[in-house]
Amino acid sequence: MTSTELRREHDLLGDYEVPGDVYYGVHTARALENFPITGTPIARYPELIVALACVKLAAARTNHRLGLLSAERTDAIVTACEEIKAGKLHDQFVVDVIQGGAGTSTNMNANEVIANRGLELLGHSRGDYPRLHPLEHVNLGQSTNDVYPTAVKVGLQFAVHRLQLAMTELVSAFAEKAVEFGGHLKMGRTQLQDAVPMTLGQEFGSYAVMVGEDADRLGEALVLISExxxxxxxxxxGLNAHLDYAGLVCEELCAVTELPLVTASNLVEATQDVGAFVQLSGVLKRTAVKLSKICNDLRLLSSGPRAGFGEINLPPVQAGSSIMPGKVNPVIPEVVNQVAFEVVGNDIAISMAAEGGQLQLNAFEPIIAHSLFESLAHLTAACDTLRRRCVVGITANVEHMRSTVDRSIGLVTALNPYIGYEAATRLAADALSTDTDIASLVLDRGLLTPTDLAKILQPENLTRPWRGLTDGAELP
Incomplete structure (x- = not known):
């Protein structure tokens, strides 16, 4: 067939002409007309397409084991599904990511593509459905209402694993910087005011822990979407499915995907409950919020170069202004911030869609799936970009950071155990009003000897817990 030829197919609404060179059929073609919403096809999410192929493959093998599907038809379906798993025919998954029908159009798109590719493999023409039918054979023992959520969960697991890998690599990048910056003293801040000294290594080490914690939380969320x-x-x-189908198809799907899937103990509850998606979305929102906070810090710490904090330098990746020569902006943290805003918005959409479910089915799973896959894809890209284009190239302005410590009023906190809170308070007030550094005032007033003050203000003593003093004990 050429692209100008048409083939006639039939459904509940009557005959319909489908382009002769496509693998999808009448149900998909009608969905293309009905849902011109985003212009984004489901092929945008390859994890979902692969997951659909895995589900249909597992179903075919199960139905063959149960004596319900011939070996010839099973082989054709399985081969077509294997090709889709390998990345072929994804351009034939064309229905819009946002669609009515609780995912029916997505399921039908998969059924038709697999059936028509199977027909080719059997030596027949596309559309010759009596020989291999999208519904009677590819969809045997199934419904959109169990295929679609199962495929979404499988696809989400593939996508979550990719995000976890990206987060783990970002953790390593922050941890390496923590070691590199381990001896660089700086002022810590609370509420954007001077607090107490710390090292830049401690600051970057905290970022490694923050991201690592959320990678662990994603692992916990995976357990819920394994059901x-x-x-x-x-x-x-289970109407129209063989008595033994549910157990066997889960066994086959585990083998195909290499995922630890389990069949829900109550399938009526599992068909209508989308709580696992809400839980996953919440973890993605948590991840996004914390990544955004880290990026806010990176933008603040690198602000300047001369009129800001100026403690670190982000690698310059592009010119920053069409009017201000020499300006370089923190564009990588900024793009991660924007991804975080999107993920938070997606979480709201998922929450509303989950709440909108009625009775035995949630009809709004397509927007849930779209939002989750979008969040996962963009967070993965954001973590990779932040690591490669920003974190690994960050450098420290060591002398500048040390000078801010030396002049900071916050340094007085380290003297509390030695001169008392009241004396330290007066020192802070006087230093601020006279624009004098704390160390100079301490020595001028004879509160400590130069030797003792130098010991107290050693970096290793300013950035760790105080070991305590007893009367007559030596200073650290």
């Missing part, structure tokens, strides 16, 4: 409702068919009762 599937495949075999529940329309509402969880």
């Amino acid at each position: 599937i409702n495949l075999g529940g068919t329309a509402i969880g009762t």
